[in-house]
Amino acid sequence: MFVVHVTPELATVAKVGGLADVVFGLSRELAIRGNHVEIVLPKYASMRYDQIYDLHEVHRDLWVPWYDGAIHCSVYFGFVHDRKCFFIEPHSGDDFFDRPAIYGYPDDVLRYAFFSRAAIEFLWQSGKHPDVIHCHDWQTALLPVYLYEFYQRLGMTHPRVCLTIHNFAHQGVVDGALLRATGLQHPERFHHHDRLGDPRYPGMLNLLKGGIVYSNFVTTVSPRYAFETKDQGQGFGLEGVLHAHQIKYGGVVNGIDYDLWNPEIDRHIPARYGIETIEAKYDDKRALRQRLMLADNEKAIVAFIGRLDPQKGLELVRHAIFYTLERGAQFVLLGSSPDPAINADFWGLKRMLNDSPDCHLEIGFDEDLAHLIYAGADMMLVPSRFEPCGLTQMIALRYGTIPVVRAVGGLADTVFDKDHAARPLHERNGYVFNDYDHAGLESALGRAIACYRDYPDDFRALMRNAMHTDYSWNRPGQDYLNIYDYIRNG
Ligand SMILES: Nc1ncnc2c1ncn2[C@@H]1O[C@H](COP(=O)(O)OP(=O)(O)O[C@H]2O[C@H](CO)[C@@H](O)[C@H](O)[C@H]2O)[C@@H](O)[C@H]1O
Incomplete structure (x- = not known):
């Protein structure tokens, strides 16, 4: 044809x-x-x-x-x-x-x-x-x-x-x-x-x-x-x-394009890994911290990558940054907006958090850094108001990075909650919330951070499920x- x-x-x-x-x-x-x-x-x-x-x-x-x-x-x-x-x-x-x-x-x-x-x-x-x-x-x-x-x-x-x-x-x-x-x-x-x-x-x-x-x-x-x-x-x-x-x-x-987004062959990341060699992901985590000058500690890294558009749930992203830090994890953001007012807002936030060793906001578009974040982060936040499909959660899954998403649009079709999904255990691959408010976000992000910290074996099993999910073309x-x-x- x-x-x-x-x-x-x-x-x-x-x-x-x-x-x-x-x-x-x-x-x-x-x-x-x-x-x-x-x-x-x-x-x-x-x-x-x-x-x-x-x-x-x-x-x-x-x-x-x-x-x-x-x-x-x-x-x-x-x-x-x-x-x-x-x-x-x-x-x-x-x-x-x-x-x-x-x-x-x-x-x-x-x-x-x-x-x-x-x-x-x-x-x-x-x-x-x-x-x-x-x-x-x-x-x-x-x-x-x-x-x-x-x-x-x-x-x-x-x-x-x-x-x-x-x-x-x-x-x-x-x-x-x-x-x-x-x-x-x-x-x-x-x-x-x-x-x-x-x-x-x-x-x-x-x-x-x-x-x-x-x-x-x-x-x-x-x-x-x-x-x-x-x-x-x-x-x-x-x-x-x-x-x-x-x-x-x-x-x-x-x-998603599995030639471009594949931790086993990705040339943008220092350590390559697959389901059997998941340990190497932590070398990427270290590299990410080094690149963004974050403290090297036992904390989880929560990431957000996306256009800074109201569609993406920017108030919840903002809240998630503070909530993550409060819950003893690190936060990384990569995003930009064509709207100068939104960019200025995030620049203000960046200045406010400048001294934190656990937070980095990168305001701009950077394909290389995106790869390193997908590989180095532990969780990928997608708290959208609406989301036709969403690619970031699917790329994250491929890299064993656990999506934390709101149950709308394509997010609801691709991410299944570890604790609540009506799916067999091996198909559960992330954390999901419904309500577009702080309590909703915290209900999912809080569980994700707690699982990472308190039940590392469960978290590891979730990572394997994520990497098994087939969202190729x-x-x-x-x-x-x-x-x-x-x-x-x-
Ligand atoms: N600052 C930055 N630096 C580097 N990379 C960045 C970046 N900001 C975004 N990206 C990358 O751009 C892509 C964005 O994917 P999204 O699914 O969020 O698409 P978007 O909302 O633009 O498009 C719309 O179309 C797509 C495709 O149909 C739908 O999935 C989606 O729901 C719909 O809103 C991802 O590959 C992400 O890594």
């Missing part, structure tokens, strides 16, 4: 969050299973060019319709860790992707509306007829709209579209200027509530909604989040749309292939 992923992010070249990891891992899994896979993404000025092999121009003149004219683009090809990637570079005064960051600009919606158009125009002009075009999030949700409104008429009748929604909090809501820019000419048609009309803001258009309406299949990244978004008011206004299209909506838990890869088959034959 020929599959093209159209995406705003791809690890290891253009990563803001978990979406980048998913495209990276899933594309490899599909290729291993004998499919032809290509990836189309913007040519950002801010990409990690050192991670792209053999980058060269393949199309000098791609003209992409925009407003009343067209924007001249070039297309480059290169390999990102063996994945075949096409990078689209527009040449216009807008400098859509020639900017220091990936997101965070007032014209973000127009930038990605343009990218989606450029991506399908590129597929069309280069004569590619993939079986499936797999789009990701609001940034590429207009692609199926373009396909069915413009390109099908031109003879592009073969491809089917699968849209994966990694987060309903971001939908790409914009005013009618979008229609003029994109050539989607008939306002009454596209503003209609059956198409792109935003359910919450009258007169506005919603790209993600358009993607749901026009795609052949829509997934989100866990069954629990699929249920929460459709039936529990977590769809940020799109609950009704999901209901109307529920026949083509489902959840597939993400995998093996199963989700097959699930996506089944979806692709279903829509091709539908």
